Amino acid sequence: MDMFLISLVLGFLAVTRITWFLVEDRLSLGYRTWVTNKWGEQSLPAYFVYCPWCTSVWVSLLVMPWAILFPNKWVIAALAVPAASLVASMIAEKISKDQE
Numbered sequence: 426m427d428m429f430l431i432s433l434v435l436g437f438l439a440v441t442r443i444t445w446f447l448v449e450d451r452l453s454l455g456y457r458t459w460v461t462n463k464w465g466e467q468s469l470p471a472y473f474v475y476c477p478w479c480t481s482v483w484v485s486l487l488v489m490p491w492a493i494l495f496p497n498k499w500v501i502a503a504l505a506v507p508a509a510s511l512v513a514s515m516i517a518e519k520i521s522k523d524q525e
Contacts, residue, residue, distance in 0.1 A: 429496040436492030438508035443488065444481040445511070448474070 447453050457474045464470045473479045491500050 428498075428501065429493075432492045432496035432501050432504065435501060435504035435508045436489050438511050439492075439504040439506075440481060440485050440488050442507035442511035443484045444477055446507075447484070448477045448480050 447456070460474045461468075461471045488504070492504060
């Protein structure tokens with residue numbers, strides 16, 4: 426039960442980080458620009474690549490089955506990477522805001 430709970434929490438955090446990466450991060454700007462150029466700014470695909478709610482559904486469909494069906498040390502380790510990235514960026518943001 427502990428592995429399942431850890432896997433579930435890390436899965437939620439990983440979905441959040443991967444979604445943020447796809448929708449907001451500068452590294453994925455080329456992907457978003459490509460979609461917009463290919464289908465147009467007002468197209469449904471362009472809307473989806475800029476909509477965090479929409480993107481998170483698809484990311485969840487890919488990530489959460491692994492977290493739920495295979496809560497082992499390898500899945501937990503894989504989910505921990507984006508989850509740790511999310512937590513670290515939130516802490517760094519908080520620190521930088523406190524220093525302003």
